[in-house]
Amino acid sequence: MPEYLAPGVYVEETSFRAKSIEGVATSTxxxxxxxxxxxxxxxxxxxxxxxxxxxxxxxxxxxxxxxxxxxxxxxxxxxxxxxxxxxxxxxxxxxxxAAGGSVDDSRSVSPAVSVLGSDRFLRARFPGRAGNVVVQVQAIRSGNLLTGSAGSRSVMGVRLGDVVEAITAASAKNRLVAKAGADAVEAANIYSVSFDAAGRPVLTNAAGTLDQNAASLHFVQKITVDLSIGPNLDGSTGGRVEAIQRVSTHPDSDQFLGRILRHEDPAAGIEPPADRSQRLFFDAAAAGLPSLPAQRTSFARDLLTGLVAAAPLTLSGGSDGxxxxxxxxxxxxxxxxxxxxxxxxxxxxxxxxxxxxxxxxxxxxxxxxxxxxxxxxxxxxxxxxxxxxxxxxxxxxxxxxxxxxxxxxxxxxxxxxxxxxxxxxxxxxxxxxxxxxxxxxxxxxxxxxxxxxxxxxxxxxxxxxxxxxxxxxxxxxxxxxxxxxxxxxxxxxxxxxxxxxxxxxxxxxxxNVRRLFIYLEHSIDRGTQWAVFEPNNEELWLKIRLTIEGFLYDVWRSGALLGARPEDAYFVRCDRTTMSQSDLDNGRLICLIGVAPTKPAEFVIFRIGQWTADASII
Structure with a gap:
């Protein structure tokens, strides 16, 4: 009951109608x-x-x-x-x-590809020959992120864990001569982004920290990877190609390849990816993710250069079992x-x-x-x-x-x-x-x-x-x-x-009779859960009767029940005639419901006979 402790006007909400029952879906x-x-x-x-x-x-x-x-x-x-x-x-x-195999063993693997010393870091998410795919890899570069004047230059528009490519005069020449092509990636030019105490971006790799004010530094580009997965090797997937765009190879990035293509593991607290239909996952255990910052920087560099160099990656060995x-x-x-x-x-x-x-x-x-x-x-x-x-x-x-x-x-x-x-x-x-x-x-x-x-x-x-x-x-x-x-x-x-x-x-x-009763039972079951632990008295019995009668009335109007009148089609009893004192003492509320279902006209019979003008039908 509400408490009234101070003088004033109190407005309360109340209900003058029975709770309704919504019919459950039967077509799923x-x-x-x-x-x-x-x-x-x-x-x-x-x-x-x-x-x-x-x-x-x-x-x-x-x-x-x-x-x-x-x-x-x-x-x-x-x-x-x-x-x-x-x-x-x-x-x-x-x-x-197959005999001697397991679900994991039947996933596709990539035995011909070696990146980071492992040939299993990219695997098909599920078993089946449909996981035997070709993966194209393309390095995608942004515009120049280096801004500012001499002596106060800085990289802008980067986030923690981004991978960038620093281009100097010498490295630009080497990149064009030694490895021509838009996807060419020189390991020495790859840096990872972190931030100092003042919030300024710091670019580091195995050789140390990049001097962003160096005269030889021409520009800095953010570099990500696009993966194009498919079609299936035997051409049986209808040419479906799955695109994974703008992923990072650094474990600290929100767009890390291993996070986008993660494999759910409830025991380890790893949630499934946003799209469970992805055909690949990144096997973090096989890749051996490091924990130290310097090692993670090297990992990002090696994964990036390894993916680009090994492309296209061919996954094979998947089995339908x-x-x-x-x-x-x-x-x-x-x-x-x-x-x-x-x-x-x-x-x-x-x-x-x-x-x-x-x-x-x-x-x-x-x-x-x-x-x-x-x-x-x-x-x-x-x-x-x-x-x-x-x-x-x-x-x-x-x-x-x-x-x-x-x-x-x-x-x-x-x-x-x-x-x-x-x-x-x-x-x-x-x-x-x-x-x-x-x-x-x-x-x-x-x-x-x-x-x-x-x-x-x-x-x-x-x-x-x-x-x-x-x-x-x-x-x-x-x-x-x-x-x-x-x-x-x-x-x-x-x-x-x-x-x-x-x-x-x-x-x-x-x-239809069996499924109609399934529908009625399930709908009443779901729609009367509110009654559990309510005081088991006449007020509750009345609410139960009104709730169920309202639902059955709608069912009768839809033509599902026989009878010209609602009282001919169904009845609902919930009172002292359906419950003994023992039932009440043991917390049981018993409601008796009867319905008259319509049965199909399986045999349609027309009786035809001769008659004369002066004949009468008895």
Whole structure:
């Protein structure tokens, strides 16, 4: 209660309305699969377009596992997700190094380049052949920074850790004769900037301090480095070139190469770079950063001259690893060490989960294990729904066998696969599992109609055809078992023709009913956190009822619930009839909510008969 201790007028704010519940997003997806590049651990990357996916995870060209080209299912699932209406997807990369290798060993290295006595100071940030790149290096010089008159000259416009080039008459001649070219760098001319007690710039190198008033000193230029990274050695990155401009080689500079291209290390307190899609990082341990000022000055000089002299730098040896097993998809760990599905568990916003490429693993046991892991993931976290696929060449008997291995109200199974054009024209067509396209259709339906609309009778975009033609007779067998068929209809195109979960419980037969309840439960969960530790009395119960009834009224108005009146569509009870004295004594508030969901018109039946003019309808 407010305190009133002195006479006066007091103005207070109060509320005369119930707190509102904002519906959670249901269209955000989470994918786990193998890619050509990108992080293998830590929080998944949020991707809002296929071009952004390519920056982080490489293009859609084939992965090379032990010399065998393998379809890049994850990349094409993401592409189809966006083509079919998806807006946001979190991507967790599954990576399995070759036998005896590790994630670090599979990063690209530069064995042909020796700078600072190490051939590993610049490394690919993540494993994968997409890290095999050529790095062009160019020294960039500013204008003359030397100002003032004879006897009082000084260098202006410099900061701590800047690297400058001092040009005298002799050094200018040597530079032009011995090493012609704009990138020529003479080690003897390189100085580092520090400041004295009076704040005046001091230029030093291994030979000592530069006399800025020397008659032989013509001009002083700040010198930085531009790096041009790419394209990939095998030309498979679509010609992407990454530019890192105006970086310094001195460790004290804000623009130090090792700071701009740092590699995140939570244990050491090193934060990730501003752009996690950078393909290179500076290996400070391999470079051996010195601590003494004089040594850091020499380090900056040697790194600058070494980079320019060694350019272009070729990084090679990166590997895509080998075909993942179920363990790579399932992942493990937490926080910065999380991988696979365990990494997706760290993100609360995800509502749709899939493992593109899992249906093409080496053994049926691995495929089944990943499907089980996806189902367990959704059942454990409660507010997610899994999209599953059967094997590539499954027929009616095999897809029924796959369906028989699972029973869950948190997953749906789709059949058959999709056929689309291959990237780069290497092959005419390629078969892709349907998870990515279906996740996009889920998102499209949610955005355009609402989560209560079954994601069926929707066109599948971005494909040429389905891998098998499913006719009505086949679907008569598959549909009752919860296998959602993708079918072609003359004049209506390629459509999703099923909306069932793989649950044996008739209460949860339909996808939209299950996902509607996920939406309601998650929204109420998130929107009523304010009630925790409030006094558990009639006032709180009334606030809870008004809050939830207001939310359900909006849901009913959107057409998600049956009933001509709100009282026919839902009820909310939170009073002495839902709680005993024991519940109150133990701090429990129990609210009973009932809703009447709309179910899809899966079977539309028109009864037609003959009648005469004098007949009547009873």
């Amino acid at each position: 997806a989470g994918f786990v699969g193998q890619a050509r590049f990108g992080p293998t651990q830590g929080l998944p990357v949020l991707v809002t377009g296929f071009e952004e996916f390519q920056r982080f995870f490489g293009d859609g060209n084939d992965l090379l596992f032990a010399g065998v080209p393998t379809t890049n299912h994850l990349a094409h699932a993401v592409r189809l997700f966006f083509e079919n209406g998806g807006k946001r997807v979190y991507v967790a990369r599954a990576f399995r190094p 080998i075909l993942a097993d179920s363990g790579a998809f399932t992942g493990g760990g937490s926080g910065h060490d999380a991988s696979g599905l365990a990494a997706l568990a760290e993100i609360e916003d995800i509502a749709i989960v899939a493992g593109p490429g899992a249906a093409a693993l080496a053994t049926p046991d691995d495929c089944q294990a990943v499907r089980d892991a996806l189902i367990s993931h959704c059942e454990t976290l409660r507010y997610r729904f899994a999209i599953l696929a059967g094997p590539r060449d499954a027929d009616q008997a095999l897809i029924r066998e796959v369906r028989g291995q699972h029973d869950s109200k948190y997953a749906a199974l789709y059949y058959p696969w999709l056929v689309a054009g291959a990237p780069g024209g290497a092959r005419e067509t390629v078969q892709y599992s349907p998870e990515g396209a279906m996740a996009g259709i889920y998102a499209r339906s949610d955005i355009e109609r609402g989560v209560h609309k079954a994601p069926a009778n929707e066109t599948v975009r971005g494909i040429l055809r389905f891998s098998r033609n499913v006719n009505k007779g086949e679907q008569d067998v598959l549909n009752p078992e919860g296998i959602n068929c993708l079918r072609f209809f003359e004049g209506r195109g390629y459509r999703v023709w099923g909306a069932r979960t793989i649950s044996s419980d008739p209460e949860w037969t339909y996808i």
